[in-house]
Amino acid sequence: MGHKLLCLNLVLLLALHPSSSQHSSLPLRAVNLGNWLIIEGWMKPSLFDGIINKDLLDGTQVRLMSTKLQKYLCSENGGGTTVVANRTSASGWETFRLWRVNESSFNFRASNNQFVGLDNQGAGNGLVANSDSPSDLETFQIVRSEDDPTFIRILAPNGLFLQANSENMVTADYEGSGWEDDNPSVFKMTILKDKTIKGEYQITNGYGPDRAPKIMQDHWNTYITEEDFKFMSENGINAVRIPVGWWIAFDPTPPKPFVGGSLEALDNAFTWAQSYGMKVIVDLHAAPGSQNGNPHSATRDGSREWGDSYIPQTLSVIDFLAARYGDSSTLAAIALMNEPLGVNLESLKNYYRAGYDAVRKHSASAYVIMSSPLDKSSKELLSFIAGFEGTVIDVHYYNLFSNSFSKMNAQQNIDFITKQRASDITSLTSANGPLLFVGEWSGDWLARTASKEDHRRFVEVQVEVYSQATFGWAYWAYKCDSDYWSLQWMIRNDFIKL
Numbered sequence: 001m002g003h004k005l006l007c008l009n010l011v012l013l014l015a016l017h018p019s020s021s022q023h024s025s026l027p028l029r030a031v032n033l034g035n036w037l038i039i040e041g042w043m044k045p046s047l048f049d050g051i052i053n054k055d056l057l058d059g060t061q062v063r064l065m066s067t068k069l070q071k072y073l074c075s076e077n078g079g080g081t082t083v084v085a086n087r088t089s090a091s092g093w094e095t096f097r098l099w100r101v102n103e104s105s106f107n108f109r110a111s112n113n114q115f116v117g118l119d120n121q122g123a124g125n126g127l128v129a130n131s132d133s134p135s136d137l138e139t140f141q142i143v144r145s146e147d148d149p150t151f152i153r154i155l156a157p158n159g160l161f162l163q164a165n166s167e168n169m170v171t172a173d174y175e176g177s178g179w180e181d182d183n184p185s186v187f188k189m190t191i192l193k194d195k196t197i198k199g200e201y202q203i204t205n206g207y208g209p210d211r212a213p214k215i216m217q218d219h220w221n222t223y224i225t226e227e228d229f230k231f232m233s234e235n236g237i238n239a240v241r242i243p244v245g246w247w248i249a250f251d252p253t254p255p256k257p258f259v260g261g262s263l264e265a266l267d268n269a270f271t272w273a274q275s276y277g278m279k280v281i282v283d284l285h286a287a288p289g290s291q292n293g294n295p296h297s298a299t300r301d302g303s304r305e306w307g308d309s310y311i312p313q314t315l316s317v318i319d320f321l322a323a324r325y326g327d328s329s330t331l332a333a334i335a336l337m338n339e340p341l342g343v344n345l346e347s348l349k350n351y352y353r354a355g356y357d358a359v360r361k362h363s364a365s366a367y368v369i370m371s372s373p374l375d376k377s378s379k380e381l382l383s384f385i386a387g388f389e390g391t392v393i394d395v396h397y398y399n400l401f402s403n404s405f406s407k408m409n410a411q412q413n414i415d416f417i418t419k420q421r422a423s424d425i426t427s428l429t430s431a432n433g434p435l436l437f438v439g440e441w442s443g444d445w446l447a448r449t450a451s452k453e454d455h456r457r458f459v460e461v462q463v464e465v466y467s468q469a470t471f472g473w474a475y476w477a478y479k480c481d482s483d484y485w486s487l488q489w490m491i492r493n494d495f496i497k498l
């Protein structure tokens with residue numbers, strides 16, 4: 001009873017609030033402006049084309065085989081001790097993640113996260129992997145063969161090349177030259193291509209401080225324009241979800257390698273949305289330290305470090321965004337963190353509590369969007385989120401990323417939406433609970449031999465079912481080189497009509 005009264009009061013309060021007009025637009029029919037203010041290389045690979053050594057980006061995983069010994073380099077125990085050259089096959093300990101210093105100089109990170117460097121304890125030229133943060137001693141230049149760039153020589157910080165003369169030890173004391181197979185300073189480099197990361201960190205650090213600002217500015221100016229908002233509004237879209245990175249709060253001088261200017265682009269989006277009567281959801285997609293290790297979290301090398309020590313900085317980003325846009329009637333919601341994965345649940349709840357307060361400090365009416373971690377049930381935090389007024393729980397629905405979908409034909413995919421997804425939506429919806437948002441979904445699927453009519457139906461049932469979500473849905477994405485991920489393409493090619 002008490003709760004009902006509270007709800008009634010809330011409804012009255014919201015009805016009286018000047019910006020209550022936003023409630024009439026629920027449920028939202030939104031689209032994600034993915035790959036705009038946070039780069040996801042797969043959505044437009046050509047953005048990376050101008051990078052020198054563009055296959056050697058931050059986080060790229062490499063294996064190095066001595067051509068003389070025909071053995072792989074290995075950081076024994078995954079790090080903490082010497083680097084040897086005696087492995088006939090390669091897996092974790094024989095894999096190194098690159099940190100890019102510039103187009104030719106790199107740090108090599110072993111599997112236990114320590115960096116390879118010269119041993120400054122002993123003779124000074126043995127190779128060890130025992131540094132927690134890279135310095136000059138851990139910085140190596142990769143020299144590639146002009147005939148075949150997969151053959152490399154590695155110049156150590158002492159000015160000499162690494163060589164694998166014996167299986168027990170790799171040393172930085174080779175002064176010769178040449179690319180013969182029996183040259184102990186020549187290594188065959190294998191890049192684990194399917195592990196490559198192409199995110200904001202990689203593109204900005206890849207182009208470097210001289211070139212990245214212009215590349216990024218050109219991208220922001222052209223990828224999404226006012227014309228796009230016009231197109232969206234003419235085609236039944238009434239909101240955008242805009243992924244942003246934590247560095248936007250430091251604009252115009254964010255920490256390296258990130259570059260300034262994305263804040264102005266976000267300001268423009270608010271102006272354009274307002275012109276066309278649309279709403280904006282600001283989504284903190286990349287939290288400091290990375291909350292999921294995925295490229296779209298702007299991770300440097302796939303590590304997920306977000307946790308208690310990052311909470312104050314993450315909150316200051318939310319506070320910054322809420323202060324800047326909290327007064328705008330165009331702001332529909334702020335999403336506190338996209339797709340946390342493998343994070344400590346108590347830390348996440350503490351952050352959500354404080355993040356909620358940070359938004360409320362600047363806006364009484366903006367919704368606050370939270371989600372359960374990806375590695376947990378989507379209901380995990382449902383009752384926690386229900387404890388706050390004006391909250392939304394966010395779920396992402398793709399018929400992808402799991403083996404079960406690869407065996408489904410078109411009808412089975414469609415049935416999965418009308419049965420499983422529909423019942424998931426019902427089970428996440430209750431009168432006293434938060435609103436529900438299907439914050440990401442797409443028209444892509446694995447039923448590749450299906451007809452266009454089947455495909456159209458697949459998209460249509462998703463719109464029908466996800467429209468049952470009380471806060472609405474957002475397609476991923478507006479623009480993408482892969483057609484089925486581009487709402488613009490899907491609309492123009494008659495796959496979707498709203």
Ligand SMILES: *[C@@H]1O[C@H](CO)[C@@H](O)[C@H](O)[C@H]1NC(C)=O
Nearest residue numbers: 101102103104105106139141
């Ligand atoms: C790259 O960095 C290394 C190490 O700091 C430096 O010696 C080298 O001159 C730099 N190279 C370029 C092309 O900037």
Ligand SMILES: *[C@@H]1O[C@H](CO)[C@@H](O)[C@H](O)[C@H]1NC(C)=O
Nearest residue numbers: 076084085086087167168169
């Ligand atoms: C590789 O060399 C190290 C150092 O000598 C040794 O401890 C290790 O057992 C060797 N491993 C193999 C597979 O030969």
